[in-house]
Amino acid sequence: MTDHLHQKIAANAVNIDQEGCFPEQEFKWMAAEGLLSITNPDALLDFNKSKTATLLQLLKKTGSANLSVGRIYEGHINALLLIALYGNPIQKKTWFKEAEKEQKLFGVWNTQAENGVRIHDLGDGYYRLEGSKTFCSGSGWINRPLVTGELVSPDKRGWQMCIIPTEKVKPILTDSSFWQPLGMRASASFKMDFTGIEIQEKDLLGEPDSYYREPFFSGGSVRFAAVQLGGATAIFAEAQRFLRMMNRLDDPFQRARMAEMAYLIESGNLWLNEAGKKADQWISENTSPEKIIAHAGLLRTFTEEICTRVMHLAGQCVGARGLMRTDAFERIYRDLTLYLKQPGPDATLTQIGGYVLNQEKTDDLWN
Ligand SMILES: Cc1cc2nc3c(=O)[nH]c(=O)nc-3n(C[C@H](O)[C@H](O)[C@H](O)COP(=O)(O)OP(=O)(O)OC[C@H]3O[C@@H](n4cnc5c(N)ncnc54)[C@H](O)[C@@H]3O)c2cc1C
Structure with missing residues (x-):
């Protein structure tokens, strides 16, 4: 649906990689595609339609095109979700209309x-x-x-x-x-x-x-994890492009690294889809916030590991020559390094560990 848009955003990323720049054009393009109001009532990804997995995939694609755009877009969606959760009817009407008709950009x-x-x-x-x-x-x-x-x-x-x-x-x-x-x-x-x-x-x-009401506060970490996974997806693509350009296709070490990155990224994808589905189901069933938060914490923690490992492997694939500022690889690598720093990684792990230890058994934790 948005492939051409994300290609345009990716192509322009090099031009706005400067302090003081903001992706102005990008958000105009996204507004024109209806993406600023895609979660509004009756829109494609209306928060009430239980489409979290699709929303996470959209965030991933946006992050893959440009992590900065993904970050800002995630903030916009987060604000709209908080309005959907806590706004009164007049506020919802006003702010959702502003996102749709006036293309106002929100952030948290x-x-x-x-x-x-x-x-x-x-x-x-x-x-x-x-x-x-x-x-x-x-x-x-x-x-x-x-x-x-x-x-x-x-x-x-x-x-x-x-x-x-x-x-x-x-x-x-x-x-x-x-x-x-x-x-x-x-x-x-x-x-x-x-x-x-x-x-x-x-x-x-x-x-x-x-x-700070749970599970919505901590559970929201699945959205930034989706954007981060987009960054890893882009690094993977750049490493594969580089090796093809260099005609380094037969080396067993390079092949092994490609294989590892492929299964890591695909694991991340499966996680996004599953976590999206589970979150929707559990919210509708009033499942305990602790369980929802712990599961979101798993996704978030594992995504950080996937991204860190992919950055390491992709860096080995391209070497110093692939880390020149003339290449997209270098920018995405910098962007992802910073964007992986999110609040409370240690607290997330201790919450998950505490949740697991408080269960009678571990063989059916997430059903
Ligand atoms: C590109 C980017 C954009 C952002 N945009 C926004 C935005 O629009 N809005 C917004 O609100 N925020 C934004 N943030 C901030 C973000 O949400 C986090 O708050 C921030 O990245 C966390 O910073 P930190 O790693 O320095 O945090 P810290 O909390 O200092 O964490 C660093 C390390 O210390 C540990 N730690 C945390 N607390 C303690 C403690 N009390 N004692 C000992 N160790 C501790 C952590 O587990 C972690 O290992 C953005 C961040 C980035 C990188």
């Missing part, structure tokens, strides 16, 4: 360092933000950033989500000097300072602490 900015965000209740339905977020993918190009922060109010406390209507508030201060990364340059993941931004009650999404 939760990560922060010192000086994190606080949302002060001013009374009469008005709120003022204070503090900053780091790693804000898409930065000023995001029209509807979903920002989290500590709610400071006489009535309510907790970690509150809000969606900022950027054109209706004063400009959000952007610190692009924060963003000097190894890879993922085009994701424009700057530091943003929200101090003084004023919003209204209608901009608050969900109750305090909804953001």
Whole structure:
């Protein structure tokens, strides 16, 4: 369905691999294909239609074309899912329509360092933000950033989500000097300072602490794993292209590495499809959040291993000559190295281990 689009995105990746760049054209192309609203009610991948496996494959293909585009697109989908889960009917109508008709781009900015965000209740339905977020993918190009922060109010406390209507508030201060990364340059993941931004009650999404509600928070790791697997798929393709170009087709070591990468990538694919199906089934059956999170943790952890191993094998295949900046391989390798760094890998393993140890037996853990 989207092969031609992903080819175009892949072809342009070299031109936007710079700090300060953002895939503007790419998101226009994606909007034209309806991909910004593909999860809206009644659309192809409507969250209520239990199409998670197909959504994961779409994220994988996007990441394979350009990991930065995949990262930003994943944030957009995450924001729409949070709206579907926690928005009131008016909010859902407004924001889904904005994604579809106005091609507004959404993102989720939760990560922060010192000086994190606080949302002060001013009374009469008005709120003022204070503090900053780091790693804000898409930065000023995001029209509807979903920002989290500590709610400071006489009535309510907790970690509150809000969606900022950027054109209706004063400009959000952007610190692009924060963003000097190894890879993922085009994701424009700057530091943003929200101090003084004023919003209204209608901009608050969900109750305090909804953001961390399980299994949706940790279970969401399957989406970034899908994008990561896309990166490994692209590295595999580049290594195969390189060996064919060099006519190094008969060497047994190269063949063995190709074989290992082929089964690793295919295992990742099978995992995506199975995890997508299971997640949909388990959510509909109200399965325990611990089980859903542990299974998502398996996918996420194994995907990281697949990607790391594929990077190692593909690097051995192409050698130094294949790691020149003139080749896509070098960029994808850098991008994936950085994008593999996601929150809480150790905590994920301990959660899985704890879940397994708490079961009576291990022979039927995931059915
Ligand atoms: C390209 C890119 C784009 C991003 N875009 C966004 C975005 O749009 N929005 C957003 O909210 N975030 C974004 N992030 C941030 C991302 O979600 C993670 O928060 C971030 O990558 C984790 O950073 P870290 O590896 O430095 O984390 P850390 O949490 O510091 O983890 C590093 C290591 O320390 C371990 N560790 C963690 N906590 C502890 C502890 N208390 N004690 C000891 N060890 C610990 C971890 O298990 C890990 O092994 C982005 C990240 C990247 C790379």
